[in-house]
Amino acid sequence: MPKDTSTDNGPVTDGERVALAYRRTMSSGRARLAEVLGGHVEVESSGAWLTTGEGRRFLNVGGYGVFITGARHPRVVREVERQLRKHPIGTRIFLDPAAARAAELLTSVTPPGLNRVHFSGSGTEAVEAAIKLARLNGRHRLVSMTGGYHGKTMGALSVTARETFQRPFRPLLPNVDHVPFGDVPALVKVLSRYPGEVCVIVEPVQGEGGVVIPPPGYLRAVREVCTEFGALLAVDEVQTGLGRLGAWWGCDVEGVSPDILLSGKALGGAVMPVAATIATEETFAVLDRDPILHTSTFSAAPIAMAAVSGAILAIQEDGLIERAAALGARLTPELERIIAAYLPHHPYEVRGAGLLIGIEFADPAMAADLFMALIAHDVVANLSLNSDHVVRLTPPATMTDSDVAFLFDRFEQAARTVAEHNPEYEVLADA
Ligand code: PLP
Numbered sequence: 001m002p003k004d005t006s007t008d009n010g011p012v013t014d015g016e017r018v019a020l021a022y023r024r025t026m027s028s029g030r031a032r033l034a035e036v037l038g039g040h041v042e043v044e045s046s047g048a049w050l051t052t053g054e055g056r057r058f059l060n061v062g063g064y065g066v067f068i069t070g071a072r073h074p075r076v077v078r079e080v081e082r083q084l085r086k087h088p089i090g091t092r093i094f095l096d097p098a099a100a101r102a103a104e105l106l107t108s109v110t111p112p113g114l115n116r117v118h119f120s121g122s123g124t125e126a127v128e129a130a131i132k133l134a135r136l137n138g139r140h141r142l143v144s145m146t147g148g149y150h151g152k153t154m155g156a157l158s159v160t161a162r163e164t165f166q167r168p169f170r171p172l173l174p175n176v177d178h179v180p181f182g183d184v185p186a187l188v189k190v191l192s193r194y195p196g197e198v199c200v201i202v203e204p205v206q207g208e209g210g211v212v213i214p215p216p217g218y219l220r221a222v223r224e225v226c227t228e229f230g231a232l233l234a235v236d237e238v239q240t241g242l243g244r245l246g247a248w249w250g251c252d253v254e255g256v257s258p259d260i261l262l263s264g265k266a267l268g269g270a271v272m273p274v275a276a277t278i279a280t281e282e283t284f285a286v287l288d289r290d291p292i293l294h295t296s297t298f299s300a301a302p303i304a305m306a307a308v309s310g311a312i313l314a315i316q317e318d319g320l321i322e323r324a325a326a327l328g329a330r331l332t333p334e335l336e337r338i339i340a341a342y343l344p345h346h347p348y349e350v351r352g353a354g355l356l357i358g359i360e361f362a363d364p365a366m367a368a369d370l371f372m373a374l375i376a377h378d379v380v381a382n383l384s385l386n387s388d389h390v391v392r393l394t395p396p397a398t399m400t401d402s403d404v405a406f407l408f409d410r411f412e413q414a415a416r417t418v419a420e421h422n423p424e425y426e427v428l429a430d431a
Contacts, residue, residue, distance in 0.1 A: 013043045013053030038375055045071035048396045048403045050380070058375075059406055061395040062382040065207060065239040068266040068324065068355070069314045070398035076269030079310030080303060088303035098305035105312045106267075106276060109248050111257040116284035118277045119300040119308075123238035123264035124151025127201070129277035130234045130260045131155045131173070132294055134199030136286040139232050141198045142173065143190050145181035149208030149386050150201060150236055159201050162386050181206055182214040184221045188229075196230035199260075204250020207239035207394075210387030211351055211358025219254040226259075232283065238264035238275065239356070243315055243397055246325030246354030259283045269311030274304040315397075324397035327404070328354040331395065334408055335359065342415040346422070357393040364388040369421055373414035379407065 006012065018041045022031040034040070042058075044051040047070040050060050060067060069076060083098055090096045103117040118129050127150045131142065144150065144159035151157065157166060158173035166172060179186040181202075191198055204219055206212035219235070226233040235258040240250040242263065247253050251261065260283060264275030287293060298304070315321065332352030339348055339359060347362035361367045367383075370391050374381050382392040395407070 013041055015039050015041050015053055018053070037372075047071060048399050057378065059379045059403060059410065061393045061407060062380040063270070063394065064265065064382050065244060065356070065394040066265045066268075067270045067394070067396045068243050068320060069269050069311055069318075070396035071270050073269055073271075073310070073314045073398070075314040075317060076271045076307055076310035079306040079313075080269075080271050083303050083306035089298075089301050092297070096300065096302050096305065098302040098309070099300040102300075102305040102308035102312075105309050106263070106278065109312060109316075110261055110278050111249060111251045113257045113280045114261050114278045116279045116281055116288070118279075118284075118287065118294065119304065120275045120277065120296060121273055121298055121304070122151070123236075123262065123275050124153045124156040125296070126238060126262045126264055126275040126277045127151050127156035127159070127236065128153055129294060130201065130236075130262060131159075131199070133260060133277065133279055133283055133287070134232050134234070136293075137199075137232055137283055139197060139199040141175040141177070141194050143177045143179060143187065143198050143200045143231075145202055145206070146178050147181055147206050147209035147212060147386055148178070148201070148203060148236075149206070150238075160386075165385075181209070181212055182218055184218065184225060187222065188225050191225055191229035191231050194229075198229070198231040199234055200226055200231050201234045201236055203236045204240050204253065205245060205353045205356055206386070207356060207392070208385040208387070210360060210384045210390030211353070211356055211392055213351055213353050217254070219250065219256050223254075223256045223258070232260065233258040234260035234262065236262045238262050239394075240353075242266040242311070243321045243324045244354055244356050244394065246321065246328050248321060250353075267311060268304060268307040269314060271310070272304045272307035274308055276308075318398065320397040324355045327395070327397060327399060328352055328357070330404065331355070331393070331407070332357050335393075335411060338408070338412050338415050342412075342419045343422075355393075355395050355397060357395075358384070358390045359393075360387075360390045362389070366418065366422070367391050369418045370414060373417040373421075374410065376417065377410040377413045379410045379414065 019031045041053040042050045043053050050058050107115050120126050146161050148161050150159045158176050161178040177190050237249050261278045268274040336350035349360045351358050367389050384390045384392050
């Protein structure tokens with residue numbers, strides 16, 4: 001038996017020992033993947049930085065969109081520490097002031113009309129609650145978008161339109177259609193076939209799909225046709241919400257009020273895992289009448305609620321919405337300039353909405369190469385679950401000027417490495 005991976009000071013941080021424990025007790029596949037990515041273990045984080053067991057520091061512009069406030073934002077930590085010392089988990093018999101405060105704060109920043117919150121632990125659970133709300137409102141059909149990502153529990157997976165993830169788990173939910181993202185006539189075609197029966201679930205910008213930005217006015221048009229054909233509209237802002245797009249919500253950018261809004265990732269201030277399904281009073285009415293119909297033990301746990309309040313206050317107090325917009329406008333053109341300088345004749349596209357930035361290559365090997373080169377140069381980015389062509393950056397809105405300078409410098413080095421690995425492009429880069 002291997003010896004226990006803990007000491008009085010916490011878990012053992014030796015990379016090989018941690019990988020061994022993963023192989024023996026969690027997932028050997030996960031351990032293999034980590035080995036390919038350099039075999040690092042992460043043990044500490046602060047702001048835009050994380051530190052490995054060996055003391056190496058990485059700039060974190062990844063984390064799948066969680067870190068809009070940066071890691072361990074003092075406001076979030078303060079709120080959570082206070083709650084931890086007083087009452088972290090409730091009985092679920094009495095009401096909880098931490099939940100009341102979090103829900104009030106959250107609904108104070110959501111689009112008009114969204115004033116009922118159901119909290120859960122992850123984005124995929126928030127989607128499950130939305131699907132159940134749709135059913136409670138007589139919408140037994142679901143329409144989602146090609147390339148859309150909504151999570152991997154069975155209901156959410158039914159609307160996560162990727163064959164690789166769906167195939168091993170069929171049959172999934174019945175009566176689900178996928179239509180191309182950005183294509184309003186295709187949506188109308190389905191909605192007009194089933195008036196009053198559909199719930200549409202859509203992201204304002206597809207994140208895991210590879211930062212796919214629809215034409216301006218798309219979400220507004222989706223709202224209009226949902227209203228016209230009696231469909232419920234659930235906008236999944238698990239990734240795009242809370243400042244990621246340089247606005248509180250992608251819905252705000254288009255002036256749209258959905259029937260259901262989904263939040264997660266950044267909602268716990270990068271301190272607690274928490275998500276939310278936020279609905280209009282009308283949509284939520286059945287759960288108002290029967291609060292036991294959809295529950296879970298850790299829903300709205302006080303410790304997670306403290307993190308939600310901390311996250312919203314941190315975003316407000318630090319002006320992170322404006323900072324995300326300004327930072328995005330600064331990062332995306334410079335990253336594009338670097339790619340254009342080093343890989344000028346390779347088909348690519350750099351696109352960004354606020355701090356959701358994608359670098360797409362025609363050749364997925366090129367995306368993987370850039371991702372690995374960034375790690376080699378001390379930068380952690382994201383791959384995209386629904387697109388292997390796109391390296392995605394989701395930086396914190398709290399990045400300092402020196403963090404930004406570091407990113408540009410290391411991104412340039414990584415782009416040069418990719419050019420060197422692809423000699424035909426190196427020649428062009430030198431030209
Ligand atoms: N919805 C969107 C738009 C997402 O990007 C994700 C995760 O990436 C989810 C839902 C699922 O969230 P989680 O991974 O927390 O279950």
